[in-house]
Amino acid sequence: MEQIAKLKELIASAEIDAEKFNKGNSAAGTRLRNTMQQLKATAQEVRNTVTEKKNAAK
Known part of the structure; x- marks a missing residue:
């Protein structure tokens, strides 16, 4: 899976970005929040793909 x-x-x-944010770089905190949102969306895509494949096998 890509x-x-x-x-x-x-x-x-x-x-x-988390390391940079911990050192006081507030812009890195914004990038970190954005990356975490992308992680959430990508994880949901993985969940949907797995569910589709699982249901197709039935």
């Missing part, structure tokens, strides 16, 4: 690779990339990006 969505899993996207999740990994987003997590790596979130880690970088």
